[in-house]
Amino acid sequence: MTNSIGEIRDADFLFVIGSNTSEAHPIIAMEMKRAVRDGATMVVADPRAIWMTTIADKHLQIAPGSDVWLLNAMAHVIIEEGLVDETFIAEQTENFDAVRESVAKYTPEEAEKITGVPADDIRWTARKYATTKKAGIYYTLGITEHSHGTDNVYALANLVLMTGHLGKPSAGMNPLRGQNNVQGANDAGASPIFYPGYQRVDDPAAQAKYEAAWGVELSPEPGMNLNEMMKVVGKQLFGLFVMGEDIVLSEPNCMELEKALNKNEFLVLQDAFLNETARFANVVFPAGVFAEKEGVFTNSERRVQRVRKAVEPPGLARADWEILVDLANACGADWTYASAAEVYDELARHAPNFVGISHERIDTQVVDGPTGLQWPCPTPDHPGTKFLHEAGVLRGKGLFQPVEYRPSMELPDEDYGLLLSTGRTLYHYNCATQTRREPGLATKQPEAFVEIHPRDAKKRGVRDGDLVELSTRRGSVHARAIVSRQVRPGCIWTPLHFAEARANVLTNDAGDPVTGTAEYKVCAAEVKVVEATTDGATRFPGSYYGVGGPGPDGAQPVDAGARAE
Amino acid sequence: MSENGQNGTSTIEIEGRTLAFEAGETVLEVAQRNGIEIPTLCHDPRLDPAGACRTCLVEIDGWRRLAPACATKANAGMKIASENARIDRHRRSLLALYMTDHPSDRETSERGAPDQLLDMVEQYDAPSDWGWLETLRSDRPDDANPYIHFNPDTCIVCARCTRYCDEVEGVSAITLAGRGSQTTISTVDRLGLLDTTCEMCGGCIDVCPTGAMGEKTPLMRGDKPERELTKVRSTCNFCGVGCQLDLNVDPDGNDGKGRVVKVTSPPTGTTTNDGNLCVKGRFAYDFINHEERLTTPLIRNAAGEFEAASWDEALRVAAQGLMGVRDRHGADALAFVSSSRCTMEENYLVQKLSRAVFRTNNVHQCAAT
Numbered sequence: 001m002t003n004s005i006g007e008i009r010d011a012d013f014l015f016v017i018g019s020n021t022s023e024a025h026p027i028i029a030m031e032m033k034r035a036v037r038d039g040a041t042m043v044v045a046d047p048r049a050i051w052m053t054t055i056a057d058k059h060l061q062i063a064p065g066s067d068v069w070l071l072n073a074m075a076h077v078i079i080e081e082g083l084v085d086e087t088f089i090a091e092q093t094e095n096f097d098a099v100r101e102s103v104a105k106y107t108p109e110e111a112e113k114i115t116g117v118p119a120d121d122i123r124w125t126a127r128k129y130a131t132t133k134k135a136g137i138y139y140t141l142g143i144t145e146h147s148h149g150t151d152n153v154y155a156l157a158n159l160v161l162m163t164g165h166l167g168k169p170s171a172g173m174n175p176l177r178g179q180n181n182v183q184g185a186n187d188a189g190a191s192p193i194f195y196p197g198y199q200r201v202d203d204p205a206a207q208a209k210y211e212a213a214w215g216v217e218l219s220p221e222p223g224m225n226l227n228e229m230m231k232v233v234g235k236q237l238f239g240l241f242v243m244g245e246d247i248v249l250s251e252p253n254c255m256e257l258e259k260a261l262n263k264n265e266f267l268v269l270q271d272a273f274l275n276e277t278a279r280f281a282n283v284v285f286p287a288g289v290f291a292e293k294e295g296v297f298t299n300s301e302r303r304v305q306r307v308r309k310a311v312e313p314p315g316l317a318r319a320d321w322e323i324l325v326d327l328a329n330a331c332g333a334d335w336t337y338a339s340a341a342e343v344y345d346e347l348a349r350h351a352p353n354f355v356g357i358s359h360e361r362i363d364t365q366v367v368d369g370p371t372g373l374q375w376p377c378p379t380p381d382h383p384g385t386k387f388l389h390e391a392g393v394l395r396g397k398g399l400f401q402p403v404e405y406r407p408s409m410e411l412p413d414e415d416y417g418l419l420l421s422t423g424r425t426l427y428h429y430n431c432a433t434q435t436r437r438e439p440g441l442a443t444k445q446p447e448a449f450v451e452i453h454p455r456d457a458k459k460r461g462v463r464d465g466d467l468v469e470l471s472t473r474r475g476s477v478h479a480r481a482i483v484s485r486q487v488r489p490g491c492i493w494t495p496l497h498f499a500e501a502r503a504n505v506l507t508n509d510a511g512d513p514v515t516g517t518a519e520y521k522v523c524a525a526e527v528k529v530v531e532a533t534t535d536g537a538t539r540f541p542g543s544y545y546g547v548g549g550p551g552p553d554g555a556q557p558v559d560a561g562a563r564a565e
Numbered sequence: 566m567s568e569n570g571q572n573g574t575s576t577i578e579i580e581g582r583t584l585a586f587e588a589g590e591t592v593l594e595v596a597q598r599n600g601i602e603i604p605t606l607c608h609d610p611r612l613d614p615a616g617a618c619r620t621c622l623v624e625i626d627g628w629r630r631l632a633p634a635c636a637t638k639a640n641a642g643m644k645i646a647s648e649n650a651r652i653d654r655h656r657r658s659l660l661a662l663y664m665t666d667h668p669s670d671r672e673t674s675e676r677g678a679p680d681q682l683l684d685m686v687e688q689y690d691a692p693s694d695w696g697w698l699e700t701l702r703s704d705r706p707d708d709a710n711p712y713i714h715f716n717p718d719t720c721i722v723c724a725r726c727t728r729y730c731d732e733v734e735g736v737s738a739i740t741l742a743g744r745g746s747q748t749t750i751s752t753v754d755r756l757g758l759l760d761t762t763c764e765m766c767g768g769c770i771d772v773c774p775t776g777a778m779g780e781k782t783p784l785m786r787g788d789k790p791e792r793e794l795t796k797v798r799s800t801c802n803f804c805g806v807g808c809q810l811d812l813n814v815d816p817d818g819n820d821g822k823g824r825v826v827k828v829t830s831p832p833t834g835t836t837t838n839d840g841n842l843c844v845k846g847r848f849a850y851d852f853i854n855h856e857e858r859l860t861t862p863l864i865r866n867a868a869g870e871f872e873a874a875s876w877d878e879a880l881r882v883a884a885q886g887l888m889g890v891r892d893r894h895g896a897d898a899l900a901f902v903s904s905s906r907c908t909m910e911e912n913y914l915v916q917k918l919s920r921a922v923f924r925t926n927n928v929h930q931c932a933a934t
Contacts, residue, residue: 005806005837026766026843027806033735055735177805179931181912182905188912190903190930196913201926214921219896223919223926229900237900237927239890243915244904245931265893266886273857283883284871286859289852290802291812291825295908297800299807303837307908310797310812311823311853315860316876320907324914326876330884333922343910371798371809371836426764429803429845434852440711440782441849443759 002172003136003387004301004374009034011170013132014042015125017156018067018142018521022051023426025140025176028300032138041132043125045070045117046142047421048451048493049486058121061488064421065146065408065522066115071155072403073111073119074126075103078162083130088164093398099158102402114405116488130163134170141178141423145520147409149512154401161398167389177300179430180290184298187354187375188347192223197351213350226251227516231509234263241268243320244287246275249431249502252518253509255475270323273433276499285327286317289434293319294340296359298375302385304357305372356382408522409510412490416472416524418456419491422507423521428497436497448479448501450494452527457483465533470494472525475505481527492525577643579623586639593621593634596647603647604656604685606774607723608635610833611733611840618723619659620685623647631655653689660691663721666698667775674719677784678776678791678829682721702749710758712765712781712848715750720777722748726769733841738763750778765844771830780827780848788826789815798831801846802906808838808846825853887923896925903930 008014008031022029029052036042036055044053045060045067053059062070078084079100089096108119115122129135137160143152157173165171177183189196199206202220211218229237230251251257261267261280269281272289290297292313298304313319321343325335337343341359348354356377373384388394412419427445428435435441450470452462462468464483469476470492479494479501487493496503508523576583577592579601586595591614596603607618616636623634626644631652634645646652663682668674671683686693702717724741727750731737738761742751752761769778788794794813801808811829818824828850833840852858862879863871874882890898901923903915912930919928 006839022764025804025806026764027808027838027841027846030733030735030839030841034733037732037735179805179905180800180802180807181907181909182805182931184909185903185905185907185912185930188909189916190905190912190928191916192926192929195920196916201920210920214917216921217924218920219924219926221897221926223897223928224900226902226929226931229902229927229929233900237898238894239887239899240902241887241899241915241918242902243911244906245902247902250931266890268883268887272852272859273855274859274863278871281863282865282886283879284859284863285879285883286861286863290799290908291797291850291853293908295910297802297807298909299800299837300805301807301837303807304909305800305807305809306798307802308797308799310795310799310814311819311825314819314822314858316862317858317860318876320911321914324911324918326880327883328914328918328922330880331888331918331922333918340908340910343913347909347913372807426844429849434802435845435849437852437855437857438849439851440765441844443709443711444765444844 001174001176001301002166002389003170003174005031007170007387008032008136009038011035011134011136012040013128013135014040015045015129015135015137016042016052016056017045017137017139018144018152019138019140019176020046020048020050020052020142020423021138021140021176024178024424026426028138028176041128043128047488047491058125060115060117060121060125063114063116063488064419064491065148065411066405067143067146067152068148068155068403068405069106069111069114070117070122071152071159072103072106072405073108073122074129075099075155075158075162076106077108077123077126078130078159079103081127083127084162085164088166089162092164092393093161093400095400096162098402099162099400102404129159134168135163135165136171136174137165138174138176140176142521144175144512144515144517146522147510147512147519148406149517150514151403151406154403157398158400158403161400166393166398167387167391169387172387172389175300180299181297183300183302184296184304187298187351192225195350196347197353199351209350225516227509227511227518230257230260233257233260235260238265239267240264241270242277243270246271246277246431246433248276248280249499249504251509252504252507252520253474254502254504256509270320272317275431275433285323286313286315287323288313288317288319292317293321294359295321296344296362301374303372303374304354304362306359306362352378356380356384409519410473410508410523412524416526418452418525418527420470420472420506420523420525421491421493421521422496422503423493425495425497428495430497431499432497436499448477448494448498449482450479450492450527451482451484451487452492453487453489454483454485455489456492456527457481460527460529462527462529463533466529467531467533468527469530470506470525470527472506472508472523474508477501477503477505478530492527496520575641577639577641577645579645580647590639591635592623592632592637592639592643592645595639596634601647603634604688605635606681606685606721607725609725609729609772612725612728613732615724615728618721620656622652622655624649624652657689657691660686660689661693661695664691664693665695666700667719667721669693675776675790675792677779678770678773680719680776681774698746701747703743703747703751704749705751705755705757708757710763710765710781712767712844713758713770714779714781714784716777716779717749718777719775720750721775722750723774725772725774726750726778729768729772734764734766734768736762736764739769765848766842767844767847768841771840771842783827786826791827791829794826796829801842803845803849806838808842809836810842810846812850819854825850891923896923897927899923899925900927903928905930
């Protein structure tokens with residue numbers, strides 16, 4: 001996030017796109033709710049009706065994968081109506097003309113045909129965004145989990161730059177990070193192309209710096225990203241070390257991955273639980289969970305915060321960092337870290353943005369106000385950085401990047417007539433290794449489900465509550481049908497949390513060419529009834545209770561009465 | 566806020582101190598900002614003022630009646646007393662009235678969270694012998710929701726929970742119902758929370774000043790009351806918001822290893838999450854103590870089955886296995902999958918292991934997926 005979570009409540013316009021905020025980031029949603037309650041305007045662009053759309057001024061129910069059309073059309077309107085921030089563009093950006101030219105053909109009327117969003121709504125949103133001073137963009141994986149995810153992000157950035165909504169409070173470009181420490185893991189250099197603090201491995205200066213620091217020769221060859229790795233297991237990769245991730249559940253097209261793992265020679269797994277990936281492991285290390293160790297997590301707003309040890313791990317289990325030190329030493333290294341704080345200090349020593357932060361400083365200096373420190377924080381007396389680009393765009397000039405619409409890799413066809421998206425719900429978390437071990441959550445959401453529009457359900461003879469087979473070219477799973485107007489006609493949606501109905505058996509492993517992020521949000525799928533329901537309705541809600549009641553098709557999406565028994 | 570102008574010069578006087586205020590600030594806010602204590606039970610900075618509990622009554626020069634500090638906007642020139650005999654008499658009477666249908670012993674009233682009403686009764690030495698009335702507030706005994714328990718006996722109907730549910734979480738699942746002494750916290754048609762719009766954020770538990778809204782599991786399990794638990798401030802391990810939370814630990818649990826028996830949120834205004842948590846952050850902590858936790862290293866034996874092993878043995882086999890692949894196929898035949906669920910330090914060590922020990926940049930984590 002360029003800006004901070006605490007600034008959301010003061011925003012006057014919120015453009016929320018590809019983010020089911022109240023389920024994936026409930027506490028950020030509370031800040032948005034507060035802004036709306038205080039009079040802010042909110043537009044939610046999402047293929048589904050979600051909780052946030054119930055309080056939004058407008059819901060742009062966009063066709064999955066058509067974001068570039070929507071965003072370029074907004075840019076088109078802003079330019080056409082002269083709503084750009086000329087001064088900001090002149091002083092702080094470059095390459096605007098290229099975008100001006102490229103969006104000329106993206107008229108709202110054409111966009112309506114592709115996105116399904118009425119041209120007037122596109123115009124209204126574009127005007128409102130451009131002309132509101134405190135206007136922030138908030139997005140999540142609905143933007144990035146596409147084969148054109150990077151294009152989507154560029155298209156958003158173009159809007160931010162042409163309106164000058166950057167380097168100001170309650171504005172900016174705010175990706176809401178999905179996991180507790182996605183930000184920190186990247187910051188720490190768990191990346192095939194970056195040393196800690198985003199210093200490139202193929203930059204000779206960075207290489208020399210780390211060679212001196214670590215006393216070894218280092219490879220200047222960028223490594224493979226996760227998406228690339230998973231496609232060459234058993235072909236180019238024969239040994240894997242996997243910490244705290246269930247790759248067999250999380251990676252797209254996982255049946256292929258399972259086959260490949262059989263050809264892998266050696267796999268070390270480090271986790272708190274015996275997950276699905278353990279089936280392919282040669283050695284398993286028992287790891288402590290967050291309550292059993294010291295360290296820091298960095299949140300979406302770049303805030304480095306402490307994780308503190310509250311209890312001892314069970315049995316012989318140990319903190320991940322302690323195991324890693326021993327493993328390195330067993331492999332011939334000579335690591336002597338006595339504490340997680342020492343590890344942090346070494347990390348910060350060579351990564352300028354983090355030098356001013358330490359365990360000790362977080363523990364002792366920040367007594368009042370939000371705890372932790374936001375990087376960049378270059379010196380021990382630096383207060384941290386609330387929002388970025390305040391003294392001018394960090395890279396010197398904000399670079400406009402023209403983007404052209406590219407369709408998703410696999411769209412519905414004769415054999416697979418529906419468009420499947422996957423995502424999270426409020427009541428579970430990712431592979432649900434943790435949340436499905438919490439019995440209370442099962443009372444809300446015990447099993448996998450798939451949301452389908454009444455029109456598509458009728459065509460296939462699917463009734464609310466039926467057990468259905470959900471299939472794609474890559475595999476099939478069983479799930480409970482929720483017939484609901486939450487989804488667009490032609491689209492279906494299923495959560496990714498359930499091991500017995502692994503959504504990633506279905507998903508396409510086509511990746512974004514730049515980031516390798518897989519297209520979890522769009523693939524072609526089909527649905528057929530396996531076992532008709534006997535009680536006539538789903539016992540449990542899908543994601544929320546907001547959408548219901550008979551619609552134009554006369555179908556009853558969810559029978560609330562059946563739940564109250 | 567300050568752009569409302571001219572307030573640089575606007576002041577009020579509380580207990581003889583001249584204090585500047587910003588337009589829109591309440592007397593309570595000005596007092597709290599300046600370290601002047603005014604007790605309150607129903608106030609929460611996240612909520613609109615309600616003036617419901619009347620414990621924050623202050624005396625304002627020229628006003629005939631005492632005024633609730635939480636709901637009274639500061640006005641230039643106000644002279645305010647926050648402590649005097651009249652206020653004390655009112656406050657003690659008020660607390661005594663609350664106590665006529667509230668348990669007076671902590672063992673009964675404080676099975677879960679601390680009871681701020683009892684604290685206040687002690688602090689102001691309020692009488693608790695004004696007789697005893699049976700509580701007429703009803704509860705919902707059939708509510709099968711797994712987390713939230715309502716105890717009508719300790720409720721003082723301050724409506725912090727229902728206002729939080731409306732104003733902060735925005736789901737309006739619980740509401741005040743009934744009239745007069747029968748007013749209670751209920752739901753539409755007295756449905757169980759699972760059948761309402763409730764999203765189980767547990768904010769009602771967090772804001773309740775008397776513990777009437779409590780967390781079911783620790784209550785039913787008979788865990789120690791919150792006062793006897795050790796709070797360890799940490800960062801939630803679920804999504805990327807980075808909520809700060811307090812792990813409430815029973816140090817004697819798990820044979821002295823300590824056991825997390827509940828999670829509470831830090832006070833409002835002190836952290837990014839402003840005292841809020843969601844269903845996962847507040848309630849999904851039992852995985853820490855789960856029986857399926859791995860407790861020993863495992864090595865796959867010749868028969869293809871896992872066998873428990875010592876750390877030395879497991880580390881040796883793992884190191885040999887990884888080095889073997891490197892020796893046979895080269896360093897770039899290895900890949901290290903780190904984790905965005907783990908700490909920054911751990912991610913640093915994985916990339917260092919990959920780069921400095923095995924000499925490959927094949928290191929990544931689920932950030933891209």
